[in-house]
Amino acid sequence: MGIRITGMASGMDTEKMVKDLMKAQREPVNRLQRNKYSVEWKRDAYREMNTVLADLQNSMKNLRMSSSFNKKVATSENDSIVSVTSKGTPAMASYAIEVIELAKASTPPKVEFDPGTTDPKTKSDSNFTLTLKKGTETINLDITTDDSLESMINKINSSSAGVKATFFNGKLVMSSEDGATFNVSTSNVNNNFKISDTPSSVESGGTEAIFKINGVEYKSKTNTISFDGMDITLKQKNAGNPLVISTKTDVDSVYNMVKEFVDKYNAVIETINKKISEPKYKGYQPLLDEEKEALNEKTAEKMDNMARSGILLRDPILTSGLTELRRALSTPVQATGVNTAFDTLSEIGIGGPPPGKYAYQENGKLHIDENKLREAIRNNGEDVLKLFTNYSPEKTDLNKKFQESGVAERLYNQLDKIMGKITKEAGASGNIYDESSLGKKLKQTDEEIERWEDRLKMIEDRYWKQFTAMEKAMSKAQSQGSWFAQMLGQR
Template sequence: MVGQIRFGGMASGLDTEKIVKELMKAERMPVDRLHRQKQLQEWKRDAYREMNTLMLELQQTIDSLRFSGSFNKKIATSENSNVVSATATGKPGLSTYSIEVLQLAEPSTPPVAEFTTSTTDSTAALGASFTFTIDKTIDGTPTTASITVEATDSIDSVIKKVNDANIGVKASFLNGKLVFSSTDSTAFTVNAPTDGSGAALGMNGSVTATGTAGTPGKVKINGVEHEITSNTFTYDGMELTVKQVSATPVVVSTKTDEDAVFDQIKSFVDKYNEVIEKINAKISEPRYRGYEPLTDEEREALPEKTADKLEGMAKSGLLLRDSILTTGLHNMRFAISTPLQGAGVDTAFDTLSEIGIGGPPTGKYAYQENGKLYIDEDKLRQAISENGDAVAKLFTNYSNNADPATKYKESGIAERLYDELKKTMDEVTKKAGSSTTLFDDSVLGKSIQNIDDEIDRWEDRLQTIEDRYWKQFTAMEKAIAQYNSQGSWFAQMLAQ
């Protein structure tokens, strides 16, 4: 489509383009308002999603605290690691183990055939042609691989031919030694000519590789003798390595890894404090009513620092006193402060405060902490050491009670908090959507789409208005041009 021809002040001398631009600036004011509304909605959506990311991080931190396995981590120590070393890999059932090393295991050696070559350069041509075979039994079937060596072959190419023969023998070369090794501990025989043609590879006649069988070791654990095929083995949730025969038993002790449990709980408290601090800051940001998002033209006309400052004030307070986040914070605090109830619960350890996790120290500014948790490290470590099961139950207790209120009270703190975070995150997702989904059906997503549709309609309308202005000015220019032409004609006639 050919564009409309526009005449910009050729006859009138007016700056028509500037006049139309100023007229359209006034006409675009409704569209600018829509763009500002869209920007505010996008900022609000992004702020919600940022809060959801924080809560997801907290949920992931407490996920492991919902399960008793996180509180049953063990460490194993040997009184003489020169004889026996121990590492807990699971959950040892006893606190001590008496281990006597009667005999170390001797590992088996695979069948290997070794040949001393005439060169240490694996890329040099061998200069001799001959054929050798490798005989081996594979799955009960005698099998032969024939390897032909050309005069132009090198040690590297011979190694490739052996490895590609698919007979369960791999070749390697180091410091003048060509070594054939069985990959499955099955014996094999290398048959080479006896006429000296294989001298470059150190082959002459037949060589059979059989390997050596291993010797099992013997250990006595808590008075019971066991046979071992390797000096490193697993037993009752431990990995044990025996290093020398012992004249007397060595005691291996196991206990709960109290440091690991403490670190997990501390990580939860640190992440919890970080999240509620950021959410509290977001819902208490001041709202500057007189400030709105800048248009592109407004931003270009301002210094960068000034534009950033104005934009920051326009962004501030978008989630001020937000009901979803405020309710979510309340539910999180309630989840961690409600005493645990149910069968088997030790009432002396049914709240966080009783294991050393409580609110801020009393003082003039304690109210400003907004639910932040503080750890009494000595008290928490003592609770883990002396009442580890009660501490684990406080976090992990599971209830399948059909009554929601009873189930809530009987659920461990980690379980409660995990569920409350999920509820809040689901509400935020309904409001603001998720950056990981292609289709945004959220409240704010629909609002932004509606604004986009309205902007598109306005842009079409503005294009029509601008075309009308140009049509009017073009008609004016043509009329003036015609008037000027007629005036010149009359002037010429009068002059005659």
């Protein structure tokens, strides 16, 4: 940049004149910058919709799994004799339980030492090796003068010896976890913890529980057993008088899962419907930085929001996507094994809004008839399961695959397609430039802005050269005029 002379000879505000001239020259760049803001807003709006759709898809994980519909509740005829909780999917509707003997706990193999102290912080007075041997496995633990009785116990408990140590009432007790005998030995029998070479006792006492389930006898070391997806606790003997454990579909669990899906689906389509019907305000366009600076913050924010509104008005990707989601939910499931009396959501109590003056405003929201849905889950649980989760093995005929698939499977796949279209248009979150349509457009706009900025720099330099030349010429003319005036004055 050369020397710039600013109105010294002419008296004109050259800097302001150049700035005013450049305003007109910058108009093409301003249009590009506004367009860039609009594209960025549209990209961000698309990505926001993709986040909403992905959240819905992720929430449908359980709805696509048969196990989610097979949850059972198990109840006992008499909890004081046998109690039960269901943790899986029991195969039968009832189980006859007869408790012949209850299990009694045994005393595990153990070794007991008297360290002669009541303080677990007492430190070792020497370095020694503590050896724990169980069967063919030998574990050596190095105990140093930095170790206290407490830290030695921690070393034992964190080892793989299968021996646990405790310090209680002044006694150091080591016991076997699995009932196998073990030996304790030390490299220094004179240690102040008074640990010596000692074999453990053997497991003593204890009896196994003996019980029958549906006439088949079983044994267990404990009174709590896991059987066919149930945790059963034996409490009293009832030999010769078996009681019944009954299982049935966990209606509340399945109903709540379906209701959570419906609520999430309704929230998502409400969000999308608002976006595609958002009003567009003509005459408002993105503000440039200098325009924002000239306004107060609230006014600038309001004008930007007006310009941003309607960025996805009647968007074809989202509009057609909502149509496809409704089709996935409303089309009957047509597949072998699917009960035609339960092949649509409406037949289990999930449908559109009740008829009325404002029903059209629901825009595809789902409504639940709670009594009808609960009854379907309770009495036709297998049919409800297939309606949601039926899987089609069809590979080539996509229309057939759609018809045979359960509504949850269809919806999941349709969400995949919609999000794929949006990603192709707007890219993935976090990417500034990518191969999406809007990403390419942004890159091209930035490149065009950069070219224009270079061009404007040249134009501005040319203006300054012209004004500088004018100022120099006027300054020279003024100097000559002064000289002539001085010469004439001397005569």
